[in-house]
Amino acid sequence: MNETPKPNSFRAGPDEDGRFGIFGGRFVAETLMPLILDLQDEWNKAKTDPAFQAELKDLGAHYIGRPSPLYFAERLTEHLGGAKIYFKREELNHTGSHKINNCIGQILLAKRMGKTRIIAETGAGQHGVASATVAARFGFPCVVYMGATDVQRQAPNVFRMKLLGAEVVPVTAGSGTLKDAMNEALRDWVTNVDDTYYLIGTAAGPHPYPELVRDFQAVIGTEAREQILAAEGRLPDLVVAAVGGGSNAIGIFHPFLDDKDVQIVGVEAGGKGLDGEEHCASITAGSPGVLHGNRTYLLQDSDGQIKEGHSISAGLDYPGIGPEHSWLNDIGRVEYVPIMDHEALDAFQVLTKLEGIIPALEPSHALAEVIKRAPKMRKDQIIVMNLSGRGDKDIFTVGKILGMEL
């Protein structure tokens, strides 16, 4: 009865156990299992509840600023001399990235469930800021766990979160980065099961998080698909997005998955190169394993111990990836490629100078891949790239590397 059907759709997952092929699942402690099941029940009700969808849409329009524009990057296109390049301008959203789409959705779920306290993990601080923002908007106390290393390198976002009324807890355990922050958030949740909602920031973790985060982010791809049809009268040839945990990428990819002529590319953080240890390319240089509630590609050693990732971009600095990406890779629907720190940094500067847009370092990785591919494509071909966040938060990092005093 559970014969796996040939996927005549790439958009049907996950199954009822939260699996995308062998990936996904619910690998959590027993304490959390009842909570995960509650969340799944509530999510199943919410997604078909017209009132929930209406509130989500209304906040999307008036609080986030949706739909975000699809922008034809004319000068960049001319400069590269190949395919036409469009940006999905998620960096224009309230709080400056795609993260807010998911946070608005999940805070509405938390409210429905009668929870009174929000916890979140953050790497670069974008998800922390978005969580603190919606917590302020809905009047919830909010605790954000952030690796101590990240607290230092993302000071402006730490201050933003504090201004918004959140408590930022630096995590020193392990390496003091995103994965450790996620461990600490899970510990908080295990301890405060009754009143606390865990607002996960990426399309990973135990089922139903990968599904619900994807569905909240899929507004990006749904809009982009309509917008490109309106602008060009046809679908793009290529869709590109950066992948850390992978929420912005799955958000733009998902509505295009069944458009078989649309090529899709996810860009991982190649850091200082895949030969060494300093990268975050979970798919291109990792292997399947189990961490943070799901089976997915991970950076790990031969004993199954999780390794530290490295990326110039704190937002890509996670040694895993959402389980749906792992599946899309293995079945060959999406191609995943690495981009090195220096390539992302070059792309960052190109976009700043040619289009007057300062991108975050995360989408700068996607942009570097676009810069490689566009010149090899015909002028009548079309690329849509998710410009998932703005670069204000990164100017200090970039300044330091370029040797400028700020």
Next chain:
Amino acid sequence: MTARMDKRFADLKAEGRPALVTYFMGGDPDFDTSLQILKALPGAGADVIELGMPFSDPMADGPAIQVAGQRALKAGQTLARTLDLAREFRKGDQATPIVMMGYYNPIYIYGVERFLDDALEAGIDGLIVVDLPPEMDDELCIPALAKGINFIRLSTPTTDEKRLPAVLKNTSGFVYYVSMNGITGSALPDPSRISSAVSKIKAHTDLPVCVGFGVKTAEHARLIGAAADGVVVGTAIVAQIAGSLTADGKASPDTVNSVVTFVRGLSTGVRAARPVAAE
């Protein structure tokens, strides 16, 4: 299931006292010291040994056990080496059950079938794998039971009556009742609540019920032991190891002794705890 585990609990029942179940991290602070600790535990009064498998990301553990895992990993501990500890121990002790406790990923990477074969051969009696709830039984629980290795499940205060049968379904050896929500090493909860929770579980199973999370002293062990078939002590033992180390985190001449002395104290607690689990 393994005769050792069932025999141990049957003998204790006949003796009329709860089991002292001791947890410590394999390879902490180094392989040789942890082997000495392991060998000394039964003599100090441990009835069942939980042997921790270090993991880089122990999401359900508090700071003490996290740091113990980091010490072990830094000293070169691997899953294969933790199996070696058990193998060495078995050469001199055929009676004390060993339960390996940790997280799934190192086992998954080692290979489930290969791991179960090696564990059986090393004399392992049971497994506690924190991040494998009943929903994930196909991964390791069912294959382990098929090979004759106990799969011990955690039941928690969030496990309600409705969920309890699912949690107990494929559990064997004993049931580990985590007496509070939270991470390992938190404060001790109210004994009367523990007693009623144990009764609830016992209404659904004939398996022994051991209670853990928060036990730090012989008096705790006595109080909890009055309400349960076994008392699990973990963080407090790990803290003894940590407290005995040299300034640079290495084993001192006192490390093994401090654990032995502490466990001996706990064992007086469980021996004063009768009657066992009044249903």
